[in-house]
Amino acid sequence: MTYKIIGDSCMDLSEKEKKDEHIKLIPLTLQVDEQHFIDDETFSQSDFLHAVAASPNCPKSACPSPNTFLEAYKSANVSMIFVITLSQHLSGSYNSAEVARQMYEEEANCDGKKIAVISSDSASVGESLIAFEIRRMAEAGADFDEIMNHVNAFRDSMQTYFVLESLEALRKNGRLTGIQAFFASALNIKPIMGAESGRIIKIDQARGMNRALSRMVDLFIAKVEDASNRTLGIAHCNCPERADFVKNLFLQKGTFRDVYVTDTAGVATLYASDGGIIVSC
Numbered sequence: 001m002t003y004k005i006i007g008d009s010c011m012d013l014s015e016k017e018k019k020d021e022h023i024k025l026i027p028l029t030l031q032v033d034e035q036h037f038i039d040d041e042t043f044s045q046s047d048f049l050h051a052v053a054a055s056p057n058c059p060k061s062a063c064p065s066p067n068t069f070l071e072a073y074k075s076a077n078v079s080m081i082f083v084i085t086l087s088q089h090l091s092g093s094y095n096s097a098e099v100a101r102q103m104y105e106e107e108a109n110c111d112g113k114k115i116a117v118i119s120s121d122s123a124s125v126g127e128s129l130i131a132f133e134i135r136r137m138a139e140a141g142a143d144f145d146e147i148m149n150h151v152n153a154f155r156d157s158m159q160t161y162f163v164l165e166s167l168e169a170l171r172k173n174g175r176l177t178g179i180q181a182f183f184a185s186a187l188n189i190k191p192i193m194g195a196e197s198g199r200i201i202k203i204d205q206a207r208g209m210n211r212a213l214s215r216m217v218d219l220f221i222a223k224v225e226d227a228s229n230r231t232l233g234i235a236h237c238n239c240p241e242r243a244d245f246v247k248n249l250f251l252q253k254g255t256f257r258d259v260y261v262t263d264t265a266g267v268a269t270l271y272a273s274d275g276g277i278i279v280s281c
Helices: 045-054 066-075 093-112 125-139 145-156 169-174 178-186 209-223 240-253 266-272
Strands: 003-008 023-026 029-032 036-038 060-062 078-085 116-121 160-163 188-196 198-205 231-236 258-263 279-280
Touching: 003 066, 003 093, 003 125, 023 066, 029 169, 029 266, 036 045, 036 178, 045 145, 045 266, 066 093, 078 093, 078 125, 078 145, 093 116, 093 209, 116 145, 116 198, 125 145, 125 258, 160 209, 188 209, 198 209, 209 240, 209 279, 240 279, 266 279
Parallel strands: 003 023, 003 078, 078 116, 231 258
Antiparallel strands: 029 036, 029 060, 160 188, 160 279, 188 198, 231 279
């Protein structure tokens, strides 16, 4: 059966993965004051980070319209379409994609296509790993229901953690009060954050980035079951050396089927900020 994977642009893909004809990304739009950034191949991470650093205001994101997803469904000449979005608790992408699915079914009576819209309950490489699982099963000949049963279980068991260099993005987005951000920065406290049912939670904290990353790895290894049969995803925001440091920590303490490392695109850059690390498995 033929298939297409459609992700919103928070799905962080390496240059190699962007060339896969089975994967298509739908861009979100980012805004910093009066500047607009389309999260597609034209996105400049350095320009965006500079604009965010220079602004006292919170950067914003706008999800794609249902019509954008609808056109992607219509143009996909396949029998199965799998749509993967940011957690529905963090973005309107899921709702747009789901509305588009309903519109398509009403207009085209499905036209023989089966369409699933999946809230990743994650972001960044969490979305990517779901896409890779779908591709792996589709290439092995699994049908639509088999893939969805596996993907739902995989999504529900997947862990996503992250550590930020700066708390400023969280403060600007209302996750921390100004006082909390000040004292955490003054004491060099780095929060270890995670996702629980698609919502951001604080898991732990440590003083200094390297200690926080080491603590994150320990907590992550203890949480993930049967990691040897799973791919570890690592996304970094403009810090490849830090990503290598985290990768080596993981490989010293655990065994994985594969390790996938990539830089963040626009949406994940907005939340992770310069120096942030995101891991999923």
